[in-house]
Amino acid sequence: MDKILRIDMGAQGGPKMTTEPVGEYLGLGGRATTSLIVNKEVHPLAHPLGAENKLVISPGMLSGSTGAMTGRLSVGCKSPLTGTIKESNAGGQAAQVLARLGYAAIILEGKPEGDELYKIFINKDGVKISVDNSLKLLDNYPLVEKLRGEYGDKPAYVTIGSAGERQLLAASIACTDPELRPTRHCGRGGVGAVMGSKKVKAIILDDSGLKHRTPVNPEKYRDANRKFVEGLRKHPVTGEGLPAYGTNVLTNVLNEAGGYPTYNFKTGVFPNGAKISGEAQAELEVKRGGSATHGCHRGCVIQCSGIFNDAEGNYVTKQPEYETVWSHGGNCGIDDLDVIARLDYMDDNIGVDTIEMGATIGVAMDAGLAEFGDGAAAIRLVEEVAKGTPLGRILGCGAEITGKVFGVEKVPVVKGQAIPAYDPRPIQGIGVTYATSTQGADHTAGYAIATNILKVGGDVDPLKTEGQVALSRDLQIATAAIDSTGMCLFIAFAIMDQPETFQALLDMLNAFYGTNLTGDDVVALGKKVLSAERDFNKRAGFTAQHDRLPRFFYTDPIAPHNQTFSVSDEEMDQVFNW
Amino acid sequence: MSQACSTLQLFLHREQVRAFSAIVQQGFSFRVEAGSTLEDLLCRQLRLDPDFVRGRITTIFLDYKPVDDIKTAVLRDGSTLALSGAMPGLVGATMRRGGFYSAMRGGISHGEESAVPSGEGEIKVKLFNLMMEELGPIFLLKGIVLPLSEMKDFLARQDPAFWKGCSESTLDGRPVLPEALIKGEGIPQAGERVRLCVVFEELKS
Numbered sequence A: 001m002d003k004i005l006r007i008d009m010g011a012q013g014g015p016k017m018t019t020e021p022v023g024e025y026l027g028l029g030g031r032a033t034t035s036l037i038v039n040k041e042v043h044p045l046a047h048p049l050g051a052e053n054k055l056v057i058s059p060g061m062l063s064g065s066t067g068a069m070t071g072r073l074s075v076g077c078k079s080p081l082t083g084t085i086k087e088s089n090a091g092g093q094a095a096q097v098l099a100r101l102g103y104a105a106i107i108l109e110g111k112p113e114g115d116e117l118y119k120i121f122i123n124k125d126g127v128k129i130s131v132d133n134s135l136k137l138l139d140n141y142p143l144v145e146k147l148r149g150e151y152g153d154k155p156a157y158v159t160i161g162s163a164g165e166r167q168l169l170a171a172s173i174a175c176t177d178p179e180l181r182p183t184r185h186c187g188r189g190g191v192g193a194v195m196g197s198k199k200v201k202a203i204i205l206d207d208s209g210l211k212h213r214t215p216v217n218p219e220k221y222r223d224a225n226r227k228f229v230e231g232l233r234k235h236p237v238t239g240e241g242l243p244a245y246g247t248n249v250l251t252n253v254l255n256e257a258g259g260y261p262t263y264n265f266k267t268g269v270f271p272n273g274a275k276i277s278g279e280a281q282a283e284l285e286v287k288r289g290g291s292a293t294h295g296c297h298r299g300c301v302i303q304c305s306g307i308f309n310d311a312e313g314n315y316v317t318k319q320p321e322y323e324t325v326w327s328h329g330g331n332c333g334i335d336d337l338d339v340i341a342r343l344d345y346m347d348d349n350i351g352v353d354t355i356e357m358g359a360t361i362g363v364a365m366d367a368g369l370a371e372f373g374d375g376a377a378a379i380r381l382v383e384e385v386a387k388g389t390p391l392g393r394i395l396g397c398g399a400e401i402t403g404k405v406f407g408v409e410k411v412p413v414v415k416g417q418a419i420p421a422y423d424p425r426p427i428q429g430i431g432v433t434y435a436t437s438t439q440g441a442d443h444t445a446g447y448a449i450a451t452n453i454l455k456v457g458g459d460v461d462p463l464k465t466e467g468q469v470a471l472s473r474d475l476q477i478a479t480a481a482i483d484s485t486g487m488c489l490f491i492a493f494a495i496m497d498q499p500e501t502f503q504a505l506l507d508m509l510n511a512f513y514g515t516n517l518t519g520d521d522v523v524a525l526g527k528k529v530l531s532a533e534r535d536f537n538k539r540a541g542f543t544a545q546h547d548r549l550p551r552f553f554y555t556d557p558i559a560p561h562n563q564t565f566s567v568s569d570e571e572m573d574q575v576f577n578w
Numbered sequence B: 001m002s003q004a005c006s007t008l009q010l011f012l013h014r015e016q017v018r019a020f021s022a023i024v025q026q027g028f029s030f031r032v033e034a035g036s037t038l039e040d041l042l043c044r045q046l047r048l049d050p051d052f053v054r055g056r057i058t059t060i061f062l063d064y065k066p067v068d069d070i071k072t073a074v075l076r077d078g079s080t081l082a083l084s085g086a087m088p089g090l091v092g093a094t095m096r097r098g099g100f101y102s103a104m105r106g107g108i109s110h111g112e113e114s115a116v117p118s119g120e121g122e123i124k125v126k127l128f129n130l131m132m133e134e135l136g137p138i139f140l141l142k143g144i145v146l147p148l149s150e151m152k153d154f155l156a157r158q159d160p161a162f163w164k165g166c167s168e169s170t171l172d173g174r175p176v177l178p179e180a181l182i183k184g185e186g187i188p189q190a191g192e193r194v195r196l197c198v199v200f201e202e203l204k205s
């Protein structure tokens, strides 16, 4: 990973590529690379779909090696959905392959004139950019199928569906999984629309003839990786709960806590939650000959995913994640796993963020476009997005736009991005992260529950109200750091509870790069990334007033606990006070 | 709340425990000593190993409130208790009992109880994820109480493999044939609820 591929899609005479040394980004990866480049190179007032915006694609620090869990791909840009800086990441095979090809980043910049649609093929011999208008308006599944006919089964495919081409603000970028299905998405923030604005339909990454990346100290790396894997396997969450039930294991628990936003955030309990729980989902998957345990990329030892088949045993989609089951399920009053799986497939195929899409359907239901609980109507609404009808374009631009167009008062978004599957009224701490994240409402922004080991913020008194703010700060720092390593965030449970597993992760990084990183260095990296993101947002016009939840969270209590969000603005403004 | 009802007893292969996943997730009634602490229920009444309780039952809700201390959480007649293993995600960690992030849901945590009347009582129990298989057989052995309609639906939807794994079935101590149970004929029509006891045999190779 010693070079950066820069492609000016708007160059005179057609796209022009240059390869440059990695320079100041050496030893970085994932979110660190994308956010530092975007902050440095993108004008903060640029139109997100204009020539001045850039799409930066970066593998993790350890991607392409033999290390476990190292396959997250980060995509960064100025978000058309939020107007803030954006980093969105996904699993799949792409990060591993891109890293083995030697690229620390691909930067797509400029904007072509005219209607030509491009594909970019990268292998060990170089880069080829070509026009392929036969791909126009193909959705992800048929698109990958067609590309496989030309490039075969070896590459990893990074693609956009029709939503990306139409530059809809909820558009995602798909990455293929080991079975070459476009199931892993950089979903949040409309990154697919930015790729669409550059007129790039597909990036085909082929590492044929290339080996794994070699660590500076291979023996130490192997040893640390072994300990790391042992730690993941022995922890009840990463070794048992996630492999058995996937992330949707959270449905029952959030429902029981009264923190499961239901009917567009009107109540905290979905009466039929058990019908769409991870437990019910896993049982159905196994019964139908699918699988409840599956890795989204090679080298994943947790395997939180699965395969969802229909009643006849035919593939429908990958195992929908908790946030998807929530957004299309309980949030819309839908208790049918087959309907939810169908919607998950449609989202992946069209190329839209499942959280944004489900939240949008919830808002549309509030607007009277469909009844809560009507699965067929939800499918019809998503079909509108697939067809690109005027209604579909509105829905495909997310919950905020839909709420405005249809006059819905209560729209669950922060900085234009839909709030995910955890209600911030009973779980106030997560509300602080939703409100203050540099990314718009994002449950993963403060996800890396390893702060007690990292000791990022010194000693926090968790019993004090200001503890919420301090915890959110620490979580956001730790998450920014883990996002930069390119490791799957689900490692966080094992590294939180088992200091030796966290040490094994540090040892992996040090053995790979020949460094002596400590926990403090990881914290410093997290702060550096967040500072760059905050700097960009500030220059883009964001102030403390944008770090707030929608008003109804402060005024409307939610059952069963009848709580409102009560962290004060003054406290909230202390999150980034370090 | 407790009232007399018929008892159906099944002797099943261990692997049939999965058939009960919907029932245990949605919740069943269970007789307890009201006024006792959660620790008393788990460690004395159910005889669970304290290490198991500490290490495996890491997420507990009593009346929809996350519990941090099982020594002070007290069961009332009519309470709802949910038991779960460790959960993923920040919110999963937040719900963990006595966890580092419990402050993030401080407003809904289970607090100190005022005096709770003691005596015979009944609670609703829900088992999630890993607890379904680890605690399901223990509750089922002691006997759970279900509405008659739910019991009939459960018996009717079991496939032949389930009945193949059933070596014996009795109703109030008298043998009853699976065919009758499937048709709902073995269960008395009177009474609104049934007590179900299941003895799981170890898998025979």
Ligand code: SF4
Binding pocket: A069, A091, A092, A294, A295, A296, A297, A300, A301, A302, A303, A304, A305, A488, A489, A490
């Ligand atoms: S744990 Fe899940 S999300 Fe993470 S790498 Fe494995 S399959 Fe992908």
